[in-house]
Amino acid sequence: MDVQLGCCWRCENPIEKEVPCDVCGEAKYCSEICGFRDQWRHKPQCAEWKPKQCSNPKCCKESGQLKECTACCNAWYCGETCQRKHWKEHKPSCQKCTQEIKATVASLKVNLQNQVMRCPYYVxxxxxxxxxxxxxxxxxxxxxxxxxxxxxxxxxxxxxxxxxxxxxxxxxxxxxxxxxxxxxxxxxxxxxxxxxxxxxxxxxxxxxxxxxxxxxxxxxxxxxxxxxxxxxxxxxxxxxxxxxxxxxxxxxxxxxxxxxxxxxxxxxxxxxxxxxxxxxxxxxxxxxxxxxxxxxxxxxxxxxxxxxxxxxxxxxxxxxxxxxxxxxxxxxxxxxxxxxxxxxxxxxxxxxxxxxxxxxxxxxxxxxxxxxxxxxxxxxxxxxxxxxxxxxxxxxxxxxxxxxxxxxxxxxxxxxxxxxxxxxxxxxxxxxxxxxxxxxxxxxxxxxxxxxxxxxxxxxxxxxxxxxxxxx
Incomplete structure (x- = not known):
């Protein structure tokens, strides 16, 4: 969001009484009405910012401080111990996700390099x-x-x-x-x-x-x-x-x-x-x-x-x-x-x-x-x-x-x-x-x-x- 600090994420007016998103707590609004009107635009951000649950099923600790798997960025852990314990179960999906990301990047690069531009983007x-x-x-x-x-x-x-x-x-x-x-x-x-x-x-x-x-x-x-x-x-x-x-x-x-x-x-x-x-x-x-x-x-x-x-x-x-x-x-x-x-x-x-x-x-x-x-x-x-x-x-x-x-x-x-x-x-x-x-x-x-x-x-x-x- 390109919104100044202290301003509402919906209307961009200065906030007198802050109303944060009740899920992620990151988005700030000047009223419940603005929060309601912004829910669909904010939904993808909210899913990314809300507290995560540890991917180790034997832990399931929920926190906003969990660290994501650096390979696939699709799993979260409260520490190295939980990550090691869950690696055997997580490895197949992690490798599949990583391979798909690399294939997508290679495809996008080819498409961009061979792209035909219809006209210059002056606007x-x-x-x-x-x-x-x-x-x-x-x-x-x-x-x-x-x-x-x-x-x-x-x-x-x-x-x-x-x-x-x-x-x-x-x-x-x-x-x-x-x-x-x-x-x-x-x-x-x-x-x-x-x-x-x-x-x-x-x-x-x-x-x-x-x-x-x-x-x-x-x-x-x-x-x-x-x-x-x-x-x-x-x-x-x-x-x-x-x-x-x-x-x-x-x-x-x-x-x-x-x-x-x-x-x-x-x-x-x-x-x-x-x-x-x-x-x-x-x-x-x-x-x-x-x-x-x-x-x-x-x-x-x-x-x-x-x-x-x-x-x-x-x-x-x-x-x-x-x-x-x-x-x-x-x-x-x-x-x-x-x-x-x-x-x-x-x-x-x-x-x-x-x-x-x-x-x-x-x-x-x-x-x-x-x-x-x-x-x-x-x-x-x-x-x-x-x-x-x-x-x-x-x-x-x-x-x-x-x-x-x-x-x-x-x-x-x-x-x-x-x-x-x-x-x-x-x-x-x-x-x-x-x-x-x-x-x-x-x-x-x-x-x-x-x-x-x-x-x-x-x-x-x-x-x-x-x-x-x-x-x-």
Missing amino acids: GNALAIDLLNLPGNELCSEDVKSTKTPKQDPLEGSYSILSAGCGNLRNWIHTIASLPNEFKGTLHTVLNDFDPYVQARNVLQLYMMIMYSDDPNIAERITTIWYSLHLSEEDYTFLVDCLRALLGLSAEDLNKVTGGALKLLTKIDMIVMRPVWKGWLELECRKGYPNYIDLQEQRKRLLYQYQELEEGQRMYRKGLPSELIPSYDEYDKHGNFIPGVNACSLPYDNPTLTGYLFTQGKDSHVNATPAITRILMSGRFVYCIEYHLMPFSEWDYLKVKKHHYNKSMVTMFHSFISDQIKQTIASIKAGNQRLSVMICNCLNILQLAHFKSYQSHVSLCLVDLFIAPNII
Whole structure:
């Protein structure tokens, strides 16, 4: 649960009188009503957290402190004595479970390596999560502080995250925006994804945050470019300037101009992103001009192509409060994500919502030569946001509503996302953030770690801390 300490697990409001789950005791609610409403969502967690019974039938001791079998993780014991006594009976099921786990992992690895991606994930299909969750981390808990002295103040510590298969920037941005105001430490994040289009877009947005951090309107502008189908002349001109600047930089130049805040881990990362930026620049985005890309028409055709997704959209709309439906319908019709702006006043289409299909597998661009890269990048840039993916599906509505409620969904979400970006920019300016970008299949990271350019960053994240897997 991505809920702040002291808040209800259902409604996220501050708890005045705590009502814990009567089975596991871990989930905390502000009332019995919230506990009842959350029972089905909490059920899998409750089964995992509730006190276990010793698997040795001659013991059957029940406790929350039992230790699980490290091989199958499907049996629990109160100590080594009970585990040894029960091993003869447990061995067949333990070995069977272990073999099934290994076979499943091998199958998933093959499927992921040969997976065909329909389009780049510029918009994700799950809510942004806090990858670090420092306020809820055990290092910051009062219980730990009262029993032993930590080696370092968690709010001044140094942390590293490998965001494997990161998708777009929402998880990273939400992580930074969720850091306590008192945080004075450093966070080094490695953003990994095999998709050069997604990473080209990520680097573009990061470049905007770092190089234009003093612009008071930069957060709102990035939010607009991130999600809006059409752009004003001012936003489009700004976008073009940034794309041209990136095309003129080498990997070393990018690290230098950003003051070391943004680094590409190999030169090939820049090689596979540069054709994407160039492709966006070459698109005719002005309405009415020859060869105009007309993303509105492309968006409609994509909807007709995947009509099975319409039902999901109807269900989403049906679940909205009635006062939000008109604004949702307006967004659905035009695809514009700019508060209070008429679609007719936006003369340019957004080229960064385009891309094309490619396959993730042994022939992907992970170790591509420049010649192979040119072939991979020779496709036609088309509108590529799947119809069921939208800005509203990426951010927690409860948090958005608390931040700034408005009957316009675009106004409400635009304000929240812009504020998240503002907090992220402030953290970068304060020197608390360092970013590295890695374009490769996350399943191949360990094989790539022997390259000198990867080794120091990847081993740091894998060994010293953890992998934060992507939710697309």
